[in-house]
Amino acid sequence: MPLSDPDAFLPLTPVTFEILLAVAEAPRHGYDVMLAVERRTKGRINPNPGTLYRALDRLVRQGLLEVTDEPVVERGEPRRVFHLSSLGERVAAAEAERMADQIGAARARGAFRGREP
């Protein structure tokens, strides 16, 4: 049974976070997720099929993603479409908050050093 506390999933790996972001934008099928991640990160993150589908599989099993029951037929090819679940939404938000907090801390420290004579 999936865990329900978003914080229990943190921190997320960069690939996982990017996948959640990509699916948050719109429900997507696997290859589409790969392209979206690649596009957003300008090619810096370019997951291999194994890494991607294993991550998708794990996220589904953990309840962060949901899969539409009926495969969508697009150009004659059946594909599974991944949606963000409400838990997934909360986890992504929590991760974003966590990262914002870290970045804030870094900024604060950088500003402190910048003020030093």
Add this chain to the structure above:
Amino acid sequence: MKEIARSVQRLTKVYRILLRAYSPRFRRAYSAEMAKTFQARCVRAIEERGRPGLILWVCRAILDVAWNAPLERISTWREARGAAAGSEVPAKPGATPGDSGWVGLMQDFRFVFRLLARRPALAVTLVLTLGLGTGATTALFGIMDAALLRALPYPNADDIVLVRQSDPEFGAYGFAPPYIADLRERITGLESLAGFSSSWDLTLTGLGDPRLVVASYVTDGLFDLFGATPLMGRLFDRTEYATSGGHAVVVSRAFWERNFGTETTLGAQALTLEGEIYPIVGVLPALPMPITASIVDSNGASAEVWLPFSANPYAELRSIPVMNVVGRLPDGGTVEAVAGELDSVREALVRDYPDIGVGTTLVIDRLREVVTRDVRRTVLTLFTAAGLLLLIACVNVANMLLALSTARGQELAVRRALGAGRRRIARQLLAESLVIATLGCMVGLALGAWLTSTVLRTGVAGLPPSADVRVDLRVAGFAALLAVATTVFFGVAPALHAVRSGVLVAGGDRRATGVGRRTRNLFVAAEVALAVTLLVGAGLLERSFWNLVQVDPGFRAEGLLQIPMGLSSSGRDTPGSRRAFLDHALGALEALPGASAVAAVNRLPLGGSNVFVDVEVEGEGPAGEARSSVDRRVATPGYFDLMRIPIVAGREFGPDDLPASPIPAAIVNETFVRRRLPDGSPVGRRLRLMLRGGPGPWLTVVGVAGDVQHHGLDGSAQPEVYVPYAQASVESMVAVVHTTDSPAGFAETARKAIWTLDPNMPLDEVLGVEELLRSTVAEPRFRAVVLNGFAALALVLAAMGIYGVIAYAVERRTRETGVRVALGARPSDVVLVLVGEGVRSAAVGALIGLAGAWALGQALSPLLFEVGSTDALTFGGVSALILVVALTASYLPARRAAQVDPVDALRAD
């Protein structure tokens, strides 16, 4: 493009198989999508970075599976176990995995690496041995694949047949161009018939230096038959095929890119060939033309430009067979069925055209067979040799693995005692074999690729130019299969045997068991047998090669440079103008610093082409019976002296042998005298040659020259008649210059000198005569070198094997040896026992090997020159060599055994 789409599809299939490494649950959910993703990425990789991009992507995808599949299996397994235990918490990463499934296998692999790291020498030897065997086989498989299996890169190439005329004297040859229409009309058993000329050198001017390009004339239907479609422009149209002197040319992509650049599009470009302008109408991808020595007058190069046959100077003549006729068998059609029809076709042809040739028959062969015939034996011989080498390598690997497994008897026994099942141990052994096989395969592939590129550089003479030797996925797959099969079969089987045969039951008894020793002695015998077979084969070829090199060609090639010149171009239409040009050219060459003598001949010895004509000797009965073919050579004064061909009677041609001389002269060779003028002095006898236009004038023999090996060093001398150039104007001559400089250095000066006389003269084939002579033995040299290399490796491997087995036996029997020495045996007795064991196995192996060598010798005999296939020297020498090697390889470890201190030996157990 289609080819790329096909290979992507094939790769995707392979990828789907790889996906089986994931758990069934994961596969059901995602494998279809993953395969599609893989395919999409393949296409993208090709679009972005071409073939290298595709290769990189495929490697990445394979590594991806190798990395993610085991991890996925582990997490699935953990979850399943968690669920089984009723726990909701996923298992901790630190949980000890059992010895089932992938986790256990991963553990096995880690264990293997540790094991090999502990025995680096053994690991390196195993991997190198396997690498040598698979590498040699892979390279030879690549060559065999290119030369025999993929020889013809045409669609349904197996259905393409070659129809030829054949007569007992000249063998099979093509047809005069006009006959294509008759053949098309009369042969009903073939779907389409088309013709092409063999390679045809044409002078290309106006595009850089004047040079020769290799052209082929084609009839309509030929491009269809060979499946060629233009990249740019079009092929010839009906009018171009039909009109006499159809003016259009199609060029290859390589030719186009070299001369016009990669970016240029086809516009109004044209080529000036033999002084005439041909507009380029189309660009073809590479279309290797099927060429072998057995197709008429081929110069061995593949065409780069194609012209309609109507442009061929012989297109209208029914007397000159310059056309190869190819056809396609219909579905279900057989060569035999068409062959049955050919007799009646021939009869009909002879009725209509009595000139077609007396005594000829029509023959049909599959094009593939004709093209691969010359090279088949060489390639198969070398492939067999590589296979033998691989076998030796396998036996060696098996030997080492067996020794390893026996040595590890105690370790395995302990593991069994601790509860490891036989399956578990077998899997461990399998993992070992797989790791060794993978490493060996990688070494083998690298070696194979290197050998292949070396072979490409050296060149297998007689390899069809259409052959494209490369290490591709298929060849790599072949290598991988070999390496894995070898190690799994020879690694796991003997090890399991060791497990069963009681080594373990005895609780790790370190003394050699009878079974293990017998097996290893058997291995030694097998290795020696294979090595002897290979060594004898190599020895025979080597001796044959030496005999060939020792053949006196009948002339001295040192310091000679050949300059072939076409005399009839640039408006030299009359014999007088051609003679004047040649005189000028020879004069200009002689005046060059470094040139000491100059002469010319129509065909140089060993040049590959010869002109046969019929000859009639005066007073020798009616024509027809007394006529027979001779080699007709046309030479200038000074030719014999320059080539150092001895004049054994009479005189050489001189300045008095002029066009208008009342007594036209001839020089015959010794073979001619032996066969045709055996009685009395040949000088002063008269003969005449049957030329294309009818009988020539009566010639008086003025001299007799020594025999020259015109047709190859391994052939016998043919009867020859030389005539002076002044009295027999021909259209092309080869100037021969003797230079005191290096011929290569002199070539440039010579070219410039000729170009000042005729700037349009193509001079690409200026090269040293010695080089020419060397190239005629290139193929036997290549065979001998490769086989010798293999044999040397085989000898080293066999020696290693014998040494290994005896050293191992010595180590195992330290205690026994110690007891013997303690009981008073002299060290020499101990040495004798051990050496005797090694040599006995080797002797048995050598006997079997000699029988194998006899069989190999039979297969090799057509390649041998003046060496019997059962040459006693080779057989005896190899036997002696192998026994010396066996003796040494057994003596070294045996001596060590004899020096063991009995006390240490007894304590050792």
